[in-house]
Amino acid sequence: MNIRVGQGYDVHQLGEGYELWLGGVKIPHTVGSVGHSDADVLLHAICDALLGAAAMGDIGKHFKNTDPRWKGIDSKILLKIVAEMLAKGGYKIGNIDSTVCLQEPKIGKYIPDMIKAIAEVTQLPENCISIKATTTEEMGFVGRKEGLEAHAIALIYKV
Numbered sequence: 001m002n003i004r005v006g007q008g009y010d011v012h013q014l015g016e017g018y019e020l021w022l023g024g025v026k027i028p029h030t031v032g033s034v035g036h037s038d039a040d041v042l043l044h045a046i047c048d049a050l051l052g053a054a055a056m057g058d059i060g061k062h063f064k065n066t067d068p069r070w071k072g073i074d075s076k077i078l079l080k081i082v083a084e085m086l087a088k089g090g091y092k093i094g095n096i097d098s099t100v101c102l103q104e105p106k107i108g109k110y111i112p113d114m115i116k117a118i119a120e121v122t123q124l125p126e127n128c129i130s131i132k133a134t135t136t137e138e139m140g141f142v143g144r145k146e147g148l149e150a151h152a153i154a155l156i157y158k159v
C-alpha cells in the first residue's frame with residue numbers, strides 16, 4: 001500500500017461586514033473572515049493538506065484568488081473538487097486532523113456540524129475527521145483578534 005501524508009496551513013484576517021465560515025458552517029459572530037472566497041480557513045487548510053499529500057500543489061494554484069469563478073465561493077465546493085482530484089489520481093483519504101486557532105468565539109459546540117459537513121463532502125466516515133480549537137492566550141495576531149488560522153494534516157493512500 002502507498003501511504004502518504006500532507007500538511008496544510010491557512011490564515012485570514014478578521015473584519016467587520018464579513019461572515020465567519022469555519023469547516024463549512026456559518027458561525028454567528030461580530031466579525032468575519034476576509035478573503036476572495038468565503039474565506040473558510042479550516043477548509044482551506046484541509047484542501048492544502050490533501051493536495052500536499054498527493055504532491056498536487058496548493059489551493060492557490062488550483063483556485064486563483066483573481067479568478068471571478070471563486071469570488072465568494074462556498075469552500076465546501078473547493079474541498080469537493082480537491083477530493084475528486086485525489087480520487088482521479090487513485091487516492092483514498094485515510095483521516096484528517098486539524099486545529100483552528102481563534103481567540104473568540106468558542107467554537108466547540110459547532111465542531112460536530114463541521115465534521116458532518118466535511119464527512120458529507122469527502123465521503124469520509126465522521127470518525128476519520130478531527131477538529132480541535134485553541135485560543136493563543138491573547139498573544140500574537142490571533143490573540144489580538146486580527147485574524148485566525150488553521151493547521152491540518154491528512155493521510156491518503158493507494159491500494
Ligand SMILES: Nc1ccn([C@@H]2O[C@H](COP(=O)(O)O)[C@@H](O)[C@H]2O)c(=O)n1
Pocket residue numbers: 101102103104105106107108109132133134135136137
Ligand atoms: N476558539 C476556541 C478556542 C478554544 N476552544 C476550546 O477551549 C479550550 C481551551 O482553549 P485554550 O486556548 O484556553 O487552551 C480548547 O482546548 C478548546 O476545546 C474553543 O472551543 N474555541
Ligand SMILES: C[C@@]1(CO)OP(=O)(O)OP(=O)(O)OC[C@H]1O
Pocket residue numbers: 010011034035036037038039040044059060061063064065066070071073
Ligand atoms: C480560496 C482562494 C480562491 O478563492 O481565495 P481566498 O478566499 O482568498 O483564500 P486563500 O486561502 O487566501 O487562498 C486560496 C485562494 O486562491
